[in-house]
Structure formats: structure tokens, C-alpha cells
Amino acid sequence: MPYVSTELNRQYAALESSYGAVPSAAPSNAFRFLKSSIELVQSYLERQDKTGSRSFAGVAPGGQRSAKFDVQSYLIPSGAAGTAPNMDPFFRAACGGSPETFAGGTAISGCTASSILFSAAHNLSVGQAIAAGKEVRFVTAVNSSTAVTVDPPFSTAPPAATAITPTVTYPLGDTPPTLSLFDYWSPSTAQQRILCGGAVEELQVNVNGDFHQVSFSGVGQDVIDSGTFTSGQGGLSVFPSEPSSQTNNGIPLAGCLGQIWLGSPANGFATAKFSTLSSAKLQLQNGFQLRGNEFGNCTPQAAIAGQRKVTFDFDVFELDDAATAALYNAARSRQSVTAFLQLGTNTGSMFGVYMSALTPQIPTGDTGQKQLVWKFSGSRAGNGTPNAEIFVAFA
Numbered sequence: 001m002p003y004v005s006t007e008l009n010r011q012y013a014a015l016e017s018s019y020g021a022v023p024s025a026a027p028s029n030a031f032r033f034l035k036s037s038i039e040l041v042q043s044y045l046e047r048q049d050k051t052g053s054r055s056f057a058g059v060a061p062g063g064q065r066s067a068k069f070d071v072q073s074y075l076i077p078s079g080a081a082g083t084a085p086n087m088d089p090f091f092r093a094a095c096g097g098s099p100e101t102f103a104g105g106t107a108i109s110g111c112t113a114s115s116i117l118f119s120a121a122h123n124l125s126v127g128q129a130i131a132a133g134k135e136v137r138f139v140t141a142v143n144s145s146t147a148v149t150v151d152p153p154f155s156t157a158p159p160a161a162t163a164i165t166p167t168v169t170y171p172l173g174d175t176p177p178t179l180s181l182f183d184y185w186s187p188s189t190a191q192q193r194i195l196c197g198g199a200v201e202e203l204q205v206n207v208n209g210d211f212h213q214v215s216f217s218g219v220g221q222d223v224i225d226s227g228t229f230t231s232g233q234g235g236l237s238v239f240p241s242e243p244s245s246q247t248n249n250g251i252p253l254a255g256c257l258g259q260i261w262l263g264s265p266a267n268g269f270a271t272a273k274f275s276t277l278s279s280a281k282l283q284l285q286n287g288f289q290l291r292g293n294e295f296g297n298c299t300p301q302a303a304i305a306g307q308r309k310v311t312f313d314f315d316v317f318e319l320d321d322a323a324t325a326a327l328y329n330a331a332r333s334r335q336s337v338t339a340f341l342q343l344g345t346n347t348g349s350m351f352g353v354y355m356s357a358l359t360p361q362i363p364t365g366d367t368g369q370k371q372l373v374w375k376f377s378g379s380r381a382g383n384g385t386p387n388a389e390i391f392v393a394f395a
Contacts, residue, residue, distance in 0.1 A: 008186035010246060011036060011071075013089040013198075015177050019302055020197040020221040022180045022234035029182070030246035031086040033073040034213070038183055038195050040223040041066045066292055066300055067195050067220030069181055074252035075205065075212040077394045081131065081348045082166025085394055086249055089179045090216045094203035094284055095392060096173030096305070100128050102166055107132070109160040113153035116164065118146045129167040129352050129393030132158045134345040135259075136167065136395040138354040151354070152261040152271045152340050165347050167395040172387035176200065176286060176305055180234070181220075184242040192242070196234045197221025199288045199303035205343075205353070207280035211252040212343045212351070219290055222299045253351065258343040260314070262327055264335055271338060272323035278373060280314040280341065282353060284390060310381040310389040312339060312358055318365075318372045331360040331376065336383060350395040357383035 012029040016022070043063030051057050071090070078085045082101055085091070092099060105118045116130065124130070128139050130150065137150040158164070181195040201218035222234070229239040260280070263271030287306025294301055318324060330337050336357040344350040358381045363374035382389040 002187065004185055004187075004190045009036070010184045010242065012182040012184075012243065013087070013179050014182075015089050015092060015179050016196070019178055020234060020299070022194055022196050022224070022236055022240070025180075025182045025240065025243055027243045027245045027247045028086075029089070030243070030248060031073065031090075032076065032248055033071050035070075035072045036183070037070040038181060038193055038223060039068050041068060062298065064292060064298055065222060066290055067197070067223045068218065069195055069198060069220060070215065070217040071181075072213065072215040075214045075343060075351055076250045076252050077344065077349045077351060079250040079348045081395060082168060083249070083348075084168050086247070087214070087216075090200060091170045091203070091392065093176050093179050093198070093218075094200040094216060094286070095170040096176035096286075097171035097387065098173070100125065100169045100171060102128055102130060102169070104166040105164045107158040107160060107162040107164055111158045111160075111162075113155070113157045114150055115143070116148050116150060116158065118148075118164065121145045122148060124148055127171055127354075127388070127391045128169045129354075129391070129395055131165045131167055131347065131350060131395035132162055134347075134350075136342055136350045136352040136393060138340070138352065138391055138393070140356070151338060152263070152273070165395065167393050169391060169393040171391060172308070172389065174305070174387065178303060182240075182242070192226040192239065194224045194234060194240075195220045195222075196224060197300065197303065199286070199305075201286055201288045203282075203284040205282040207255070207258070207277070207282075207341070207343065209255050211255050212258075218286075219288055219303060221303075250349065253344045253349065257345050258341065260342075261340040262323075262337050264326075264330055264337040270323075271340075272326075274316055274323065276317040276319060276324075278315045278317060280312070282341070283309075283311045283313075285309040285311075308382075308389060310355065312355065312379050312381065313375075313377045314379075315366070315373050315375045318374050324374075327360065328363065328374070331362045331379075334359055339381070347395070352393045352395060354391045354393075355381040356388060357381060357385070
């Protein structure tokens with residue numbers, strides 16, 4: 001009997017139409033990953049009644065059960081501007097809103113670095129991303145049907161006839177959808193599994209190392225397996241076969257490519273590009289609570305999202321310049337700043353994050369390196385504006 005190799009593991013993710021109802025998996029639902037964990041969590045019902053001796057009475061069958069998962073991957077855009085990445089279901093389940101696609105446009109004369117004029121109606125809304133050349137930016141104001149203001153400003157004003165390339169933006173929403181996670185192995189006689197009712201509790205983006213990485217973790221309703229499957233589980237009549245092929249688009253983003261901007265123009269702290277970032281970690285947490293203790297049901301009947309928490313940890317080398325000093329002063333006085341992060345520099349392979357109100361924590365100094373590093377940990381985004389803590393986009 002052969003061992004089961006972890007190299008021969010394939011996974012697919014698809015959004016559910018209702019909680020716990022397993023959808024069909026297609027080749028386009030495939031995604032590549034570094035590491036994945038799917039776990040069935042079941043109550044261990046140890047009997048406490050007397051046996052007439054010191055012997056254990058045994059474990060009773062049944063009990064409440066649920067699931068949890070953790071998927072780690074390189075951050076991989078689709079490679080085509082305006083096309084969602086393979087991990088689209090995870091981003092949708094994490095952010096909660098429906099993706100907004102910008103079809104692209106053409107700039108006309110009169111553009112500035114932050115004011116973009118289009119030759120035709122742009123159909124953009126605040127929070128959506130646009131891209132030009134090697135840069136992605138976010139719309140902060142819609143001035144007219146053919147004009148928008150973006151932040152941060154482009155490095156240079158787009159000249160007339162510049163292509164403003166397509167993007168896909170993931171806005172926040174109050175009711176995040178759930179997903180099913182399909183876990184297939186070779187040989188086909190090995191145990192195949194499906195996690196249903198998957199709610200993404202945490203999205204994390206790590207900016208360091210050879211490649212930028214992203215991870216998604218959360219809770220689920222149940223884990224269905226091919227060995228014990230019975231009709232009706234996950235709304236299925238039979239355990240589904242694996243799709244005959246996989247569609248994997250794009251390549252990982254190299255860890256050295258990107259840019260970060262921080263600032264607060266309203267408080268006299270001009271948005272500035274920082275070239276001293278050494279590492280960063282972005283976290284979005286949804287605060288899910290499983291509705292799993294209802295009499296008559298062994299599995300949760302819903303996953304309810306709580307208060308959203310978006311935090312941004314970042315380390316920068318200290319410089320004796322105005323921008324670095326202003327960042328410290330903002331943290332000391334608890335002033336919110338805008339924060340923008342771009343990873344990648346090629347059209348179709350860029351990832352952008354925008355936070356309009358990030359309150360930085362007072363930094364701690366790290367003297368373990370030859371140059372002093374300021375570590376801003378646990379800085380939180382949000383100012384009470386509904387579903388506006390963060391905007392995430394691929395361009």
C-alpha cells in the first residue's frame with residue numbers, strides 16, 4: 001500500500017448559495033497553495049458515571065461537531081488586468097462585498113497626478129481601484145462622470161491617450177458569503193474531503209521574504225469525506241468526483257516589488273512614499289461566531305460575522321526626515337492617516353490595499369540591526385464609516 005504524498009494534493013474553492021450547501025467544483029475553482037489544513041472538530045463525550053471500579057466508563061458516540069481550516073499561499077494575481085485571481089472565493093468570503101470590475105478607459109489632456117480625466121464615462125465609485133502603467137491607485141472622490149480623484153497620486157500625471165487599465169476591487173460587506181473547500185488526493189482510493197460552510201475568519205497578507213504571501217483561515221460547518229459519506233450531507237446525493245483539469249493563472253509576486261504611502265493631508269501630514277519599509281503584515285478579522293448549540297442539530301446552522309477588525313503592522317527604518325517624524329507625531333497624537341500598499345509592478349500582476357483611516361500605534365525601536373527600525377504594531381483601521389476600513393484590489 002503506497003503512502004499518500006503531500007505533493008499529490010489538489011484543492012478547489014467555490015462560494016455557496018446557502019450555508020453548508022456544497023456547490024459544484026469546476027477547473028476554474030482550482031488554486032495553488034503552500035500549506036493547507038482542514039480539520040473536523042467534534043465533541044469528545046467522556047462518560048462520568050460510576051462503574052463500580054476505578055475504570056473509565058468510555059466515550060459516548062455523537063456530539064456537536066464543526067470544522068476549521070487554514071490555507072497559506074503565495075499572493076498570485078491572475079496575470080490579466082480586470083480578471084479575478086484563482087483565490088477569488090477566499091477574497092470574496094473575507095471582504096464580504098461583491099467584486100467591482102473597472103473595464104478600463106483612456107486619459108485625456110488635463111490630468112494631474114491625483115485628478116484623472118477620462119475620454120468617456122468611467123462608471124467608478126469611491127473605493128474602486130484604477131491603474132496606469134506600473135501603478136495602481138484608489139478613487140477617493142468621483143468629481144463627474146468622466147473625472148475622479150485618486151490617492152495616493154500617481155508618480156507622474158498620465159498624459160493624453162494613456163490607457164487606464166482594468167481592475168477588480170473587493171469592497172467590504174455586512175454579510176460575507178461562505179464557501180466549500182474541496183480537498184482531493186492521489187491515489188483516488190485515498191480519503192477525499194470537502195469542508196462545507198466555510199467562513200473566512202481571517203485574511204492575512206505578509207510582505208517579506210522571497211515572495212509576498214497570503215493566508216485565509218476560518219471555521220466551517222462540517223467536513224465530509226469519501227469514506228463515510230452518506231446521501232444528504234452538504235446537500236449532495238453522491239460524493240463529487242474531482243474536476244478533470246485545473247485552471248491556474250498568474251505567477252507569485254516577488255517580495256521586493258511594491259510601494260507604500262502613508263500620510264494625513266487633513267492634519268498637515270502630506271501623503272508620502274516610504275522607501276524604508278522592511279516588512280509588513282495586514283490582517284482582516286471578521287469575528288465569526290458559529291450558531292452551533294441549537295437543540296436538535298449536531299452541526300452549526302449559520303456563521304454570524306461580528307465586528308470587523310483590520311490591523312496593519314509595519315516596520316520602517318528611521319530617517320531624520322519630515323515624513324518619518326510626522327508619522328511618529330501622528331501615532332503620538334492618535335491622528336489617523338491614510339495607508340496605501342502596492343505589491344507588484346506589472347499590469348495584470350499588481351495587488352493594492354487602501355485604508356483611509358489608519359490610527360498608528362506608537363512604534364517600538366528595534367536596535368538589533370545596524371540601522372534603527374521603528375515597529376508599528378497593531379495599528380487599527382476604521383473611523384465609524386460603514387464598510388470603509390479597507391479596500392483590496394487586483395490590477
